[in-house]
Amino acid sequence: MKVFIVPPNSLILYDLVERFGHQPLSVMGTLRERVTGKEMESPPLNVTPKDVTKGLKYAGIEVPSGVRGRLAVWGPMIDEAEAAIIMNDTPFTFGCVGCHRTNLMLMYLVRKKNIPVIEVEYPEDEEEAKIMVSKVKTFLEGLK
Amino acid sequence: MIMIAPTSDLTPDQLSRFIHGLGYKITIKETCYGANIEGDKDLIRKIVPEVRKLDPNRIFIKVRAYPIGDERRCRAHHGSRPGFNQMEKEWMDLPLIEAGLCAAESGEKCPERPPRKKLSVEKLVKIAEEETR
Numbered sequence: 414m415k416v417f418i419v420p421p422n423s424l425i426l427y428d429l430v431e432r433f434g435h436q437p438l439s440v441m442g443t444l445r446e447r448v449t450g451k452e453m454e455s456p457p458l459n460v461t462p463k464d465v466t467k468g469l470k471y472a473g474i475e476v477p478s479g480v481r482g483r484l485a486v487w488g489p490m491i492d493e494a495e496a497a498i499i500m501n502d503t504p505f506t507f508g509c510v511g512c513h514r515t516n517l518m519l520m521y522l523v524r525k526k527n528i529p530v531i532e533v534e535y536p537e538d539e540e541e542a543k544i545m546v547s548k549v550k551t552f553l554e555g556l557k
Numbered sequence: 558m559i560m561i562a563p564t565s566d567l568t569p570d571q572l573s574r575f576i577h578g579l580g581y582k583i584t585i586k587e588t589c590y591g592a593n594i595e596g597d598k599d600l601i602r603k604i605v606p607e608v609r610k611l612d613p614n615r616i617f618i619k620v621r622a623y624p625i626g627d628e629r630r631c632r633a634h635h636g637s638r639p640g641f642n643q644m645e646k647e648w649m650d651l652p653l654i655e656a657g658l659c660a661a662e663s664g665e666k667c668p669e670r671p672p673r674k675k676l677s678v679e680k681l682v683k684i685a686e687e688e689t690r
Contacts, residue, residue: 424560424647425654427619432609432658444622448629502673505643534673539656543667546657 414556417494419519420506421487426498429546433553438490447486460485472518483515488522496556497523498549499532529556558621559591559608560644562651565615575611579604586625590648591616593625614658617651 414435418426421440430437460482468481471488491497499520506516523530531552536542561567573587576594581604583596594601609616628634660667 420643422643424558424617424619424644425650428617429654431605431618439620441620441622445620445624448623448627505646536650536653536657539653540667541670542650542653542657543660543665544657544670546654546661547665547667550661 414495415493416553416556417490417497417523419497419499419523420503420516421490421519423500423503426500426549429549430498430553433550435496435553435556438494440487440490443486443490471522476518477514479512480515480518483512484518484522487515487519491519491522491526494523494526494528496529496552497526497531498552499523499530500545501532501534503535558593558619560617560619560648560651561591561612562615562617562655563648564652564655565612567612567615572608572611572616576604576608579607584625590644593621595625614655614662615651617654 415438416430416435417438418430420426421438423439427437427439427441464485465478465482466485468476468478468483468485468488471484471491472481503511505511506513529552531548533545533548534541536545559572561569561572569587569589569591573585573592576583576585576592581596581600583594583600583604586593586595594604605618608618623630626633
């Protein structure tokens, strides 16, 4: 099954999904096709002005173009997803550097879609990690 | 992208040599955190389970967007590394995930904890006062 992960670039979630026998939908896979493609106009940037327009499918015109540009890449993955795992309170998605607003929008879109979703907390100690991994494992094993 | 947890005894050198030893026609780059491998998708799918067997709960794998040695990211070409803080944080926390995987394997029961409490205003004021002293 195709499992969408939030944050979409998380190593921990990507590994867990693949380890327990599912296909993770991550931003790295999608971006790889973009950054290796010839049509990229300005290579250090990963989105084109066209993408910002495509992002209108997922967010209104009043939403900042940075959020829409990101959603143009992440949105189609949500459309494709058959299940999702959301990891809350990840330290690296905090504030403007982690584009927190896009993450909130992403979580809203995932929750709105009628697919199995599990929400876990980013672990801060061993006990929390044990709870997180066992919840993710049970969820992924139950998807078959 | 293959990342070795800090608790593992495996070194990036051993990992790279092992992958070379498998004899597949792929590109391998040894890095400070493990190795990057690139090649035919079917070959990579064959290699990944072999690599995991080396240290199952201490080796973590994900896809990387940029190709090996890409000038936009490669440090040798002074490329920017915008994802480094995230990778560093996740790498530091891999031993926690390892403990979680070991617990899941052994069937340990992990009772749910009460939800985390938010920081109270009083405590925040106290911290701020301590910092400004």
